[in-house]
Amino acid sequence: MKDLAVALALAIALEGMAYALFPDAMKRMAARMQDMPPQMLRAVGLGAAVAGVAVLAVLRRGAIAG
Numbered sequence: 001m002k003d004l005a006v007a008l009a010l011a012i013a014l015e016g017m018a019y020a021l022f023p024d025a026m027k028r029m030a031a032r033m034q035d036m037p038p039q040m041l042r043a044v045g046l047g048a049a050v051a052g053v054a055v056l057a058v059l060r061r062g063a064i065a066g
Contacts, residue, residue, distance in 0.1 A: 007052065
């Protein structure tokens with residue numbers, strides 16, 4: 001559960017940094033997302049979630065073994 005909290009905090013921090021550093025690009029991206037079909041957004045979101053969990057698992061396994 002601690003890993004989930006750390007991952008959520010990191011995701012929030014990174015998203016905040018993106019909005020702070022690139023506000024115009026983030027607005028354009030949000031506008032483009034309005035035109036995307038929901039199925040595509042779901043697929044991209046699911047892919048990102050799976051990739052994030054996989055990276056976390058690899059990092060945790062490496063930290064335990066190392």
